[in-house]
Amino acid sequence: MEIDRPPPSQPSGRSEAALGEGGPPGEDVAYWEGLEHTEEFRRLVAARMRFVLPATAFFLAYYFLLPLLNGLVPNLMRTDVIGHVNVAYLFALSQFIVAWLLAAFYIRRANSVFDRLAAAVRDRATRGRRVTP
Amino acid sequence: MNLTLTLFLIVVGITLVITGWAARRTRTTVQFWAAGRGITGWQNGLAIAGDYMSAASFLGIAGLIAFNGYDGFMYSVGWLVAYLTVLFLIAEPMRNTGKYTIADVISYRMSPIPVRSAAAFSTVAVSASYMMAQMIGAGSLIKILIPSLDTALKPWFNWTVLGTKLDPSITLVGALMMMLMGGAVLLSFLVLLHFGFNLGGFFDAIAGVKDKATGLNFTEPGILYKYGQKQVLGIDLALLDNVSLGMALILGTAGLPHILMRFFTVPNAKAARQSVAWAMGLIGSFYIMTTFLGFGAATLVGKAKICATVAPNCKPNSNLAAPRLAEYPRSSPRSRSRRS
Numbered sequence: 217m218e219i220d221r222p223p224p225s226q227p228s229g230r231s232e233a234a235l236g237e238g239g240p241p242g243e244d245v246a247y248w249e250g251l252e253h254t255e256e257f258r259r260l261v262a263a264r265m266r267f268v269l270p271a272t273a274f275f276l277a278y279y280f281l282l283p284l285l286n287g288l289v290p291n292l293m294r295t296d297v298i299g300h301v302n303v304a305y306l307f308a309l310s311q312f313i314v315a316w317l318l319a320a321f322y323i324r325r326a327n328s329v330f331d332r333l334a335a336a337v338r339d340r341a342t343r344g345r346r347v348t349p
Numbered sequence: 350m351n352l353t354l355t356l357f358l359i360v361v362g363i364t365l366v367i368t369g370w371a372a373r374r375t376r377t378t379v380q381f382w383a384a385g386r387g388i389t390g391w392q393n394g395l396a397i398a399g400d401y402m403s404a405a406s407f408l409g410i411a412g413l414i415a416f417n418g419y420d421g422f423m424y425s426v427g428w429l430v431a432y433l434t435v436l437f438l439i440a441e442p443m444r445n446t447g448k449y450t451i452a453d454v455i456s457y458r459m460s461p462i463p464v465r466s467a468a469a470f471s472t473v474a475v476s477a478s479y480m481m482a483q484m485i486g487a488g489s490l491i492k493i494l495i496p497s498l499d500t501a502l503k504p505w506f507n508w509t510v511l512g513t514k515l516d517p518s519i520t521l522v523g524a525l526m527m528m529l530m531g532g533a534v535l536l537s538f539l540v541l542l543h544f545g546f547n548l549g550g551f552f553d554a555i556a557g558v559k560d561k562a563t564g565l566n567f568t569e570p571g572i573l574y575k576y577g578q579k580q581v582l583g584i585d586l587a588l589l590d591n592v593s594l595g596m597a598l599i600l601g602t603a604g605l606p607h608i609l610m611r612f613f614t615v616p617n618a619k620a621a622r623q624s625v626a627w628a629m630g631l632i633g634s635f636y637i638m639t640t641f642l643g644f645g646a647a648t649l650v651g652k653a654k655i656c657a658t659v660a661p662n663c664k665p666n667s668n669l670a671a672p673r674l675a676e677y678p679r680s681s682p683r684s685r686s687r688r689s
Contacts, residue, residue: 268437276599279430283423283595286570287588290577294569299549300556304419304570311426312633319436319629323622326441331619 256340260333267325275318282307378449388614394627396614400607401428401628402635408489408671409482410636414643415650415670418560418567420574421643423591425636427598429629434603436625443612444621451609472606489669536674537638540645551641554648567647646670 251257286293286304293304375381388396410428413421446454452468544551558567565571574587581589602608615621650670 272433272437275430275433279427279599280592280595282426283574283588283591287574287576287585287591290569290571294565294571300552300566300568301548302568305422305568308419308422308426309637311430312637315430315433316629316633318433319626322436323626326622327619334618 251337251341254337254340256333256336260330260337263329263333267322271318271322275314278314279311282311386614386616388616388620388624390615390620390623391627393611393615393620393624394631397608397611397624397628398631398635400611401632408669410639411642411646411674412670413573414639415646415674417573418555418558418565418644418647419570420572420591422640423594424598425639427595428602429633429636431599431602432625432629432632434599435608436622436629439603439609440612440621440625441618443609444615444618449613451606475606533635533638533642533671536645536671537641540641540649540674543645543649551644551648555644558647567644642671642674646674650674 285307293307294302296302297306379386410421410424413424415421443451443454446457448454448457450468452465455468456464541548541551544554552568556566556568559565560567560572563572563575570576571587574591576585576587579586611624612621615624647670
């Protein structure tokens with residue numbers, strides 16, 4: 217068995233590699249057919265959604281709070297906190313911190329959990345399986 | 350020869366040499382469209398950040414802050430937070446399709462001919478309007494940095510295209526932006542140095558700048574978005590404006606072709622998300638610096654003096670806030686007397 221040959225589970229981006237090795241370009245379609253019904257695939261999608269949906273809802277809410285507060289309670293937002301640094305400026309700066317933190321959480325989760333689940337899906341795809349829809 | 354022009358031609362020359370070298374190495378389709386899918390996370394992150402912080406976003410934001418104070422900073426915030434949309438929803442799925450272009454991705458599941466026609470049309474439409482904005486920014490720069498070039502080329506290039514003035518700067522945009530990013534770091538440092546690294550003093554100075562129309566000081570929201578003045582359907586118009594801007598920034602970024610196509614060049618999903626992380630770190634840091642550039646220009650130069658030609662024909666041009674700020678130590682009589 218060749219070691220450097222990519223597993224036949226890559227999506228069609230692999231086709232240029234496959235051409236060099238004589239693999240038919242349409243080959244991966246057979247491997248992907250019905251994969252969305254497997255337990256592994258559902259687990260990956262569910263795990264992603266469990267993180268992405270609440271995180272998206274949170275960052276949208278947190279972001280739009282800034283223009284809303286600026287417009288609805290301008291006097292509160294213009295209150296100085298330290299010297300002439302006011303609430304509005306600090307809140308805007310906190311948006312940067314929140315964005316960086318959320319990105320860091322996502323990447324940590326993706327590297328540890330999503331990648332492992334995706335590997336399980338690929339593994340399932342390479343074991344020729346027939347799933348009942 | 351003008352020093353700016355010399356530096357400029359050197360940067361253009363280097364760019365051409367790199368392009369020529371890369372072109373000779375390109376052999377296959379995947380190399381041409383997706384750099385062989387061999388770009389690493391941090392390299393791709395640098396590329397995204399470099400593409401993103403262009404004339405429109407960088408000079409534009411510095412100018413908006415210099416002219417409108419705090420409200421201009423809303424652009425910086427929205428443009429960074431937008432990357433969460435890209436990270437959560439776009440980057441990895443784009444990579445995982447393993448295609449070459451966005452049209453390839455959409456037409457994978459849909460009827461290819463109408464999808465490709467629509468994609469081609471929208472690419473040309475978006476690029477054309479986008480390029481206008483970039484060229485106006487670059488043109489403003491040419492005027493101030495290389496006035497002789499501007500005068501010399503005017504008879505040939507001063508056409509009116511789509512109601513917009515096309516300045517003689519088409520090929521020079523990219524090179525200028527590279528210099529600007531390095532310049533931004535230096536400039537922010539110099540602004541802070543001017544205030545003796547005393548942030549409190551810096552903000553005192555900004556609060557000393559007042560907007561004539563509203564009477565607000567420049568650290569306060571409400572100069573660009575004049576809250577509580579006009580109403581539409583019982584809702585504050587300025588508030589709607591600001592929320593609508595936020596939606597455009599946060600959802601729009603995830604649709605920019607020059608950002609999306611970057612995710613075809615990385616080898617795997619991990620590299621795709623790492624490139625967003627690098628891009629967010631760089632873009633966020635640079636956009637926080639827009640505070641120093643914009644507020645610095647507002648306090649040290651002042652709106653009335655931010656223009657291409659000096660008084661008495663001074664027409665304020667917000668794109669020139671950062672370049673005029675860079676000139677400040679030379680032009681200001683105050684700092685000269687301080688040095689002597």
